[in-house]
Amino acid sequence: MSLLKLDGVKVHFPLKKGVVFDRTVGHVYAVDGVSLSVEAGQTYGLVGESGCGKTTLGRAVLRLVDITDGSVVLDGTDLAHLPEEEMRKFRRRVQMVFQDPLGSLDPRQNIESILSEGMAAHGIGADREERRARIREILAKVGLPSNALSRYPHEFSGGQRQRIGIARALVLEPDVIICDEPVSALDVSIQAQVINLLEELQQSMGLTYMVIAHDLAVVRHISDVIGVMYLGSLVEEAPSDGLYAEPLHPYTKALMSAVPIPDPVVEDSRERILLTGDLPSPATPPAGCRFHTRCPWKQETRCDTERPELRDLGGGHKVACHYAAEIVAGTVRMNSAATVVEPGLVKTEKTAETAETGTAGESENSEKAAESV
Ligand SMILES: Nc1ncnc2c1ncn2[C@@H]1O[C@H](COP(=O)(O)OP(=O)(O)OP(=O)(O)O)[C@@H](O)[C@H]1O
Secondary structure (H helix, E strand, O other): OEEEEEEEEEEEEEEEEOOOOOEEEEEEEEEEEEEEEEEOOOEEEEEOOOOOOHHHHHHHHOOOOOOOEEEEEEOOEEHHHOOHHHHHHHHOOEEEEOOOOOOOOOOOOOHHHHHHHHHHHOOOOOOHHHHHHHHHHHHHHOOOOHHHHHOOHHHOOHHHHHHHHHHHHHOOOOOEEEEEOOOOOOOHHHHHHHHHHHHHHHHHHOOEEEEEEOOHHHHHOOOOEEEEEEOOEEEEEEEHHHHHHOOOOHHHHHHHHOOOOOOHHHHHHOOEEEOOOOOOOOOOOOOOOOOOOOOOOOOOOHHHHOOOOOEEOOOOOEEOOOOHHHHHHOOOOOOOOOEEEOOOOOOOEOOOOHHHHOOOOOOHHHHHHHHHO
16 A cells, blocks of 8 residues: 655746845756555655655655645645645655754754653653653664763764654654665665664664665665666666666666676676766756756657656566667667776777777776776
8 A cells, every 4th residue: 555655746946036026036956746555564665866855855745845746645634735734634644864963963962862852842752751761662662772861963974864754754754764874874884784773773663664775776776666866857766676676767878887786896897887978957958858968779769759657568567768668679779879888897988880890999077987886
């Protein structure tokens, strides 16, 4: 059953100009028509490069930004159209865990005070003692000692602070937890511990997550379903295994090929797709398919004029690309100056001409574009 269902969600930020009269001179199309469902007890992973609208989408669920259009249905209630006083009751039910645990914890408050603040505001626990007992229980669940209660955020390591952030969400007994880049501020050695903790808590408490990350490796194991965002829209969505087994959208293929593989033999023997060109501004998104300006498989003129819908190609594997099936079948070939790193080479630029012969070349910009993915 879908616990959280987004339908056609748009968040357009007005671009203002002028000191006296604020004129709207355009919009940032941060989120532009996203539909997705998060099933109870599951994890939806949302990935995409910086600026694609992931955080704004998460904030829209909590109504921390104005929703321009669409619906956000939590357990049967559309939050997008709820009066503010009604919305207050629902805020407890969707909690957010932030990227920077230190920045999101008040340094002047001890842990008990940080955790009990929200509980008191939402009427959880009859009195201080009851709240304290509940906090102790949750601290144990997230792997922190009960003496953490009287300590302050700066006394903890980065990983422990993220555990406090998770505890702060849990004490409010939410239906859904949105984890926004939950491990990207942490040391690599600590990241796996926090991801494992999220998984353990999900199993023992039946939690439902939306995990937002720019790093595909972070969402891979924890997610049941993964959605890939590009310039405000979902370009691909699939059960996690299906997405990794066969990414269908050219953007996902590029993202996936940029993830380093620890085995040097495998790393050296695979092909990588490096995107050329910069990410367009969400204030002036390209017409047609938003990815067409960087797409190695772009076809004239459909891709520059007609916006592809997200469609199911089977087994819940959805893709917004006019030619996804043809690319898989090999009947549509790379047609532009796409850069492919061929097995065993550091860098090879493959163009329409060189694609056949495999002539090697260099492209600094392409390498940078790949790094930014
Ligand atoms: N309040 C705002 N007013 C105007 N533009 C905004 C606002 N918040 C976000 N944006 C713009 O919306 C776009 C999407 O931003 P968002 O933070 O959602 O992306 P993101 O994918 O989460 O990126 P990051 O990982 O860097 O946070 C960006 O171009 C950003 O500059």
